[in-house]
Amino acid sequence: TLGFPREREAFDRLWPADFITEGQDQTRGWFYSQLGASNVAFGCAPYKSVLMHGFALDAEGRKMSKSFGNVVTPEEVVNQFGVDVLRFYVLWANAPWDDLKFNWDGVKTIHRTLNILWNVYRFPLPYMILDSFEPATGEGERWDDSFVRAHIRDMPEEDRWIISRANTLIRAIGEDMQEYHLHRETRALAAFILEDLSRWYVQLVRPRMWLEEDSPEKRYAYETFYYVMRRLITLLAPFTPYIAEEIYRNLRLAGDPESVHMLDWPEADDLLIDPAIEDDMEVIQSFDDAVATARQAGKRKLRWPVSETVVVTGDDGVKTALLDLNDLARTRANARTVRVVTGTWERIxxxxxxxxxxxxxxxxxxxxxxxxxxxxxxxxxxxxxxxxxxxxxxxxxxxxxxxxxxxxxLPAGVFAAPMKDATVYVDVTLTPALEAEGYAREVIRRIQEMRRQLDLNVDDYIVADVHVADGRIAALIGEEEWKNEIAGEVRAAALTIRRTDGERPAEPFALEKDWDVEGIQMQIGISRADK
Structure with missing residues (x-):
């Protein structure tokens, strides 16, 4: 192939090989024969590194055979789920040197993961388009991370955390890549997409999408999303080249290379890695799970506020995290207060x-x-x-x-759940003020669902009418504070809230629905507002 020994230039430049890979059956027939021949001819090994891969078996570990009727061809998987799903699954399912026990459920898991990646990528786009957002650029209209580096100390905790997590991921994948631990890399990428991005960061940042266009917090959210997606698709490119390229083509700026596969491999930025905020956020995530468990025991949905959540702990790390990130903890718990108690809570x-x-x-x-x-x-x-x-x-x-x-x-109305190194207590007792907010949130959720059914744009205004069967509840959410809150959240130019009188509105709405809201019957109608 290289024309050796007549031509030496290419041979001297490319030999010995940096890397070769073959199956388990080639240990003697290929790896060893090359090694022996090269040592005889040149006195050295013909390759610098070797990776031996396993075989593809069925889910029970049997050899795939037509006689067994258990053969799955790559074309079957590609036709049903796509080539990126197959590639990622094969690398994710086991270590490269182990046999692959092919499992359709695993393929479906990766398919869901990549669908979630696509949804995360698409989530901020309507808001960015609405606000005419343009990422900060460096020299030659090429994107760089200078904006993030310059503003990192001013950014909200959740932005600093996801940026730190992205760089920690880059570092870990770079180390695993050197050892060909492809299963660790793909699993780390899947966990980052599912846990860090979708389950956590998107949920934390969602309310900021509705801030005013010139809000610094909104700009930080946009720049953070853009930064993380650019870094993530570069890491994904070797494993999911098509979806990475599709996302990159939309995110690419005028001065950027034409393809994601022409970008330099990212290096972790130590200045953007913050182990303390990663540790603190891990505590908040554990706290979040415990709150959800306690609320479930108390039959109180998360959108309903509670008066107090108390964390009893003797661990300094838990205490520090909940004090440092108390605003975030209160938001996640939907609690008026989150307190940390050392020893015993006085209400126990x-x-x-x-x-x-x-x-x-x-x-x-x-x-x-x-x-x-x-x-x-x-x-x-x-x-x-x-x-x-x-x-x-x-x-x-x-x-x-x-x-x-x-x-x-436990006192009446208080429910407990364990978290790492602590116990969480949630008081789910309702007051009229908490009820008002809870029912307001329920109304908002249902009107938002109706907006989706009408396929309204994010910036479309509506007129809405809410009839409530219970007069006390109608009065609670009809107060100016909550009426304005509901109108603002659902972009209602006009909103009417009243007790049901049994009559339908004189002018029919584009969509009218009857709802059971925590046992209270409500009739809601909405239409797009005239411009």
Whole structure:
């Protein structure tokens, strides 16, 4: 191929090979024969690195064979899910040197992951177009990261966090690439798309999409999205070349190379990596999961506000994160306050249980009476007395720590869930003010769904009419504060909220629907507002 030995220039430049790869069956037939021949002829190895790959088996680990009827051809997967899905799946499913146990469920998982990537990419585009957003450019109208580097200290926590996570990902993938740990790279990319971007950052930044066009926080969100997507598609390009190229062609600026595959491989920027904010955000994510669990136990949806969420912990890292990112914690918990308590929360109650193996020998025939006294006592007061004075008196009997055990008893309306190194308590008790906000959020969600059904543009205004069967609830959300909030969120030029009188509006709306909102019947009608 190189014309050796007649021509030496290409041979001297390209040989020995940087990398070769073959299947397990080629250990002796290809790897070793090359090694032996090269050492005999030239006294050195013919390659610098070797990767031995496994074979493709069926889901049970059997060889694919027509006689078994278990053959899956690449064309089948490509025709159903696309070539990028197949490529990513094969690299993601196992280490390169292990056999692949082909599984359709795994293929579907990767298909969903890449669909989510596409949805994340598309999420900010309507807002960017509406605001005529242009990413900051460097020399020759070519994109660079100078804006992010210059403003990183001024950006909100969630922007600094996702930028840090992106650079941590770049560093990790660069290290794994050197060792050909392709499964680690693809799994890290999938986790970043699903967990960091879709499940977390998009949810945190969504409200900022509705800020005024010239808002710094909105500009930061746009620049952060653009930065992360540019870095991400460059990392994805070797694994999903087609979807990476499709996204790049839309994000590409005038001075940028024509293809994503012409970009330099990204290097992690140590100045943009912030381990402290990554650690803090990991705590908030654990807190977020615990709040969701406690709310589910208390049958209180996340869009309904709660008065207080308390975190009891002895861990300094948990305490620091919840204090540093308290605004974010309150937003995620949808709570008026989020407090951190060391030791025991003052509202926790205790239930006392007698220890008969200690009571029986000590009190003899009086044991059953002592047992009844402990069971009927105020467990919280009993525990406080024993901890404070070493004993408590019940009807003339001295009760000490060996006679009783205590279990936590939550106050009415409070529900608990564990998180890493802490316990989260959520008080789901409703007040009229909390009810008003909760029902307002429910109305907003339903009107937004109706906007989608009418296929309205993001910037379209509507007129809306809300009839509520319950007069008390109608009065709560009809107050000026919540009426204005609803109108602002759904872009209503005119909004009417009133108790249902049984009559339909004289002028029909473009869309009218009956809703059951937490047991309250509502009739909602909307139309596009006249310009």
């Amino acid at each position: 109650l205790w239930q006392a249980a007698p220890v008969m193996r200690a009571i029986g020998p000590e009190f003899g025939r009086e044991g059953p009476k002592v047992k009844a006294l402990i069971e009927g006592a105020d467990g919280t007061a009993l525990k406080a007395a024993i901890e404070g004075e070493g004993k408590a008196e019940l009807d003339g009997y001295d009760i000490t720590a060996r006679h009783v055990t205590f279990t936590e008893a």
